[in-house]
Amino acid sequence: MRKALITFAPCPMPYAPCPMLHIRKKNMKAKHPMTITEKILAAHAGKKRVCPGELLNVRIDLTLANDITAPLAIKAFNEIGAKKVFHRDRVVLVPDHFTPAKDILSAEQCQVLRKFAKSQHLTHFFEIGQCGIEHALLPEKGLVLPGEVAVGADSHTCTYGALGAFSTGVGSTDLGAAMATGRLWFKVPESIQFIYYGKINPWVSGKDLILFTIGAIGVDGALYQAMEFCGETIQRLSMASRLTMANMAIEAGAKNGIIEPDEITLQFIQPRAKRPFRIYQSDKEAHYAGVKEYNTSKIHPQVALPHLPSKVKDVREIGKTEIDQVIIGSCTNGHLDDLRVAAKILKGRKIAPSLRLIIIPATQEIYRQALKEGFLDIFLLAGAVISPPTCGPCLGGHMGVLAEGERALATTNRNFRGRMGHVQSEVYLSGPAVAAASAVKGRICHPEEVVKKG
Amino acid sequence: MKLKGRIWKFGSDVDTDAIISARYLNQSDPKVLAKHVMEDERPEFPQKVRKGDMLLAEKNFGCGSSREHAPLALKAAGISCIVAKSFARIFYRNGLNLGLPLLESSEASEMIREGDQIRVNLTTGEIFNLTQKKKFFAKPIPTFMQELIKDGGLIRHLRKSSRLPEKKRF
Numbered sequence: 001m002r003k004a005l006i007t008f009a010p011c012p013m014p015y016a017p018c019p020m021l022h023i024r025k026k027n028m029k030a031k032h033p034m035t036i037t038e039k040i041l042a043a044h045a046g047k048k049r050v051c052p053g054e055l056l057n058v059r060i061d062l063t064l065a066n067d068i069t070a071p072l073a074i075k076a077f078n079e080i081g082a083k084k085v086f087h088r089d090r091v092v093l094v095p096d097h098f099t100p101a102k103d104i105l106s107a108e109q110c111q112v113l114r115k116f117a118k119s120q121h122l123t124h125f126f127e128i129g130q131c132g133i134e135h136a137l138l139p140e141k142g143l144v145l146p147g148e149v150a151v152g153a154d155s156h157t158c159t160y161g162a163l164g165a166f167s168t169g170v171g172s173t174d175l176g177a178a179m180a181t182g183r184l185w186f187k188v189p190e191s192i193q194f195i196y197y198g199k200i201n202p203w204v205s206g207k208d209l210i211l212f213t214i215g216a217i218g219v220d221g222a223l224y225q226a227m228e229f230c231g232e233t234i235q236r237l238s239m240a241s242r243l244t245m246a247n248m249a250i251e252a253g254a255k256n257g258i259i260e261p262d263e264i265t266l267q268f269i270q271p272r273a274k275r276p277f278r279i280y281q282s283d284k285e286a287h288y289a290g291v292k293e294y295n296t297s298k299i300h301p302q303v304a305l306p307h308l309p310s311k312v313k314d315v316r317e318i319g320k321t322e323i324d325q326v327i328i329g330s331c332t333n334g335h336l337d338d339l340r341v342a343a344k345i346l347k348g349r350k351i352a353p354s355l356r357l358i359i360i361p362a363t364q365e366i367y368r369q370a371l372k373e374g375f376l377d378i379f380l381l382a383g384a385v386i387s388p389p390t391c392g393p394c395l396g397g398h399m400g401v402l403a404e405g406e407r408a409l410a411t412t413n414r415n416f417r418g419r420m421g422h423v424q425s426e427v428y429l430s431g432p433a434v435a436a437a438s439a440v441k442g443r444i445c446h447p448e449e450v451v452k453k454g
Numbered sequence: 455m456k457l458k459g460r461i462w463k464f465g466s467d468v469d470t471d472a473i474i475s476a477r478y479l480n481q482s483d484p485k486v487l488a489k490h491v492m493e494d495e496r497p498e499f500p501q502k503v504r505k506g507d508m509l510l511a512e513k514n515f516g517c518g519s520s521r522e523h524a525p526l527a528l529k530a531a532g533i534s535c536i537v538a539k540s541f542a543r544i545f546y547r548n549g550l551n552l553g554l555p556l557l558e559s560s561e562a563s564e565m566i567r568e569g570d571q572i573r574v575n576l577t578t579g580e581i582f583n584l585t586q587k588k589k590f591f592a593k594p595i596p597t598f599m600q601e602l603i604k605d606g607g608l609i610r611h612l613r614k615s616s617r618l619p620e621k622k623r624f
Contacts, residue, residue: 055598068479072522075482079609098480105480155520155544171522171548173608181612185598219467220514224543253514255543308467395476395519414518416469419476423494 033283035191037226037258040166040280044149052190052289060090061148063178066134066391067095069153069171071112076176085120086182092124092143093117094134097391102398132363132389135159135247135331139239140363142272146261146279151178156331156413158254161246162239163269164261164279169250189255190289191226191282196233198297203447205341206241207333207411207431209233210248211302212294215312223253225289228282233296234259239268240337247332248413251309301446303409304429307417315434315446322354325408326439328432329360329387330394333411336366338432343375345436345451346382352442357384358400364389384439396420402427409444411435455576457534457555458584459508463568468495468511469518470545474527482523484530491527505532508574510566512538516545525549535574537581537592539563550599553607557581557592565590576603 032049034042042049045056065073070093077085085091093113101107117125124143131137135156144150146164151157153175160167170184178184194213214221227249234242242259249257259265261279269277303318305311328334328342339361351357359379361367367389370376379386392399394412402408402421408428410420415427428444437447472495474487492499509515509528515538516524525548528536535555549556555576562581566572570585577600579592595603605611 055596068476068521068523072482072526076609080612103480109480109482153520153522155518157520169520169544171520171525171544171551173522173551174547177608177612219517220540220542223514223540250544253517253542395471397476397479414469414471416471416518418494419471 030283030285033285033287035226035228035282035286035288036164036260036280037166037191037228037256038188038286040147040149041186041188050188052188054188056186056188057183058149058186060151060178060182060184062090062092062144062150063175064092064094064134064138064150064152064154064157065172065175066097066154067099067106067109067113068097069175070116071109072172073153073175073179074112074116076173077179080177080180082180085122085179088121089123090182091120091122091179092138093122094126094131094137095128096131096133096389097395098397099131099390100128100388128388130364132366133331133334133391135243136334136362136366139163139243140272140365142269142274145269145273145275145277146265147277151175151184155250156247158249158256159243159247159331161249161256161258162242164259164265166256166258168256189224189226191228191286192222192290192292193228193230193288195231195291195293196229196296197231197293198233198295200233200236200296201300203301203433204296204299205431205433206237206244208299208302209296210245211304211309211312211429212299214248214252214310215302215304217252217292219251219308219310220253222249225254227252227254227257229257229259235262238337239264240335243335244332248309251413301431301434303434303444304415306415306426306428309413309415309429315430315444318444321428321444322407322442323409323428323438323444324406325356325358325400325402326435327358327360327393327400327408327410327412328435329358329362330391330410330412331362332413333432334360334362334366334389336369338411339366339370339375340373341432342436343378345433345440345447346384347378349382349440349450351383351439355439355442356400357382357439358387358393359384360387360390360392360399362389393420409435409438457506457574457576459506459534459572460504461508461510461566461568461570461572462499462503463566464495464509464511464515466512467514467517470516470521470524471518473516473524474521479521479523482526484526487523487527488530491531500531503531503533506534507532508572509533509536510538510563511536512563513540515541517542520544520548522548522552525552525554529554537562537566537574550602551608553603555603559590559592562590562592
């Protein structure tokens, strides 16, 4: 049976989120069953049906670039001979990597973005003060909506799959072309279905589920493929956890990660959406290149060891591992929910004296909310330093670069050799609960060692 | 189109941070990037790499970030072609978009050794090891891609087909 295709019809009022639900072709068996990824791509290529492997010229709803990738994309844009971007509301520039500018060269890169945004009259250029980490900022501002196609010159653009959009990372040349034409070619990816069922253990979040998954399939376990996350556990997951899971699809080599929109998605996106959107769901008979099932009651907090996100272990299996620095933040885990978990653990506690704790709210809004809810005070009293929103330390840029021989535990997404600084430094990855608890203990530990109940 | 070059051999999952560290990404000058390409993986690489040299790797070459600075740095350092068991997808697109030929061949990835002289025929996908006198075949590059490479990358391809902005859609 074909699942209902729900359309949020264009509202009589332009740019007002439309609450009207239109259910089309309900209960009809799909003639050509497709996955959600295939349906979105087909709709954006003007086709009724697409198959994995097919090359499509796809209409793009939104492009994104940051202070590292935009300068090259703008160069490509100019070299193409383009004069105007395809749509000034749909080309987004977010200087978030080396900002607030860490040195003269970084400041000059930001200037390239600023000038381009001005000359092209871009609606969405986020200067620091309004800025945030791009993949937390765009969902927060309602700039990417379910059923859309978004491309970004940043590999973690796959994050928006959590909203039921097709979104993927591309290079700067592709992005330059997309900014100019509003189109890009894609090969339709095969989809793998990841079904999660069972109860969620205390202190387990989307980060643990995705680390566990990458550990199970490897860093190229979903190479060129779409990772479709589903199952009863996913349906219970918060938006923040879903964003975290889709965010790390790239760490398994995937083209995109995607979750079918449901009530939780709509609750999140409806107040934010400024244009109509459409919800797609996979047909029951859709073809998958593989199906993986995970019982989440067996998944406990996870940690990825250096130097690959797939070198994953249950936190209880890690021997005594002392750490020099803990980072809670990034596009993966800088959400308010993540800070809330950290605050719960750090409340009334002090971090180990041998250790540095850096906390980075992902956006200005998250920063404000964290302040309002008293999290920042808890962090400051615990001995943490709070950074303005930036990608900074995640890629060894600034705001917490590691020295030779140092070891960090971070809620970020990559732990490649030298990722956070010196080539002889080490990065361990975890969710915010393990990170906060480990900051108290000075070594990697299960949150239960610090707090009794989850 | 035929290319000849000397092989530098690398392992699995060579990530884009290893190809060019983010500490050099506060600018995008290809010459500067070339000076630091692969230095964390093999410190002697930037000094010893010669124009026309080729890379050979195992699976998932170029995984991680979308930074186009990675293939740009390799190209600027003189790398003429990369043969690997498999490529990470963003790197694959970026490489081709810049006109850097990428070939996938498990056999070649296993059999070819560091320092071997290789001749590659991009049209047929034939890889001939001049040192070992052995022939391998890479997966043929789709016609769509061949045209893109022939035009010298995506920008020139777009210029040629003049696919400039469409009329207002929204």
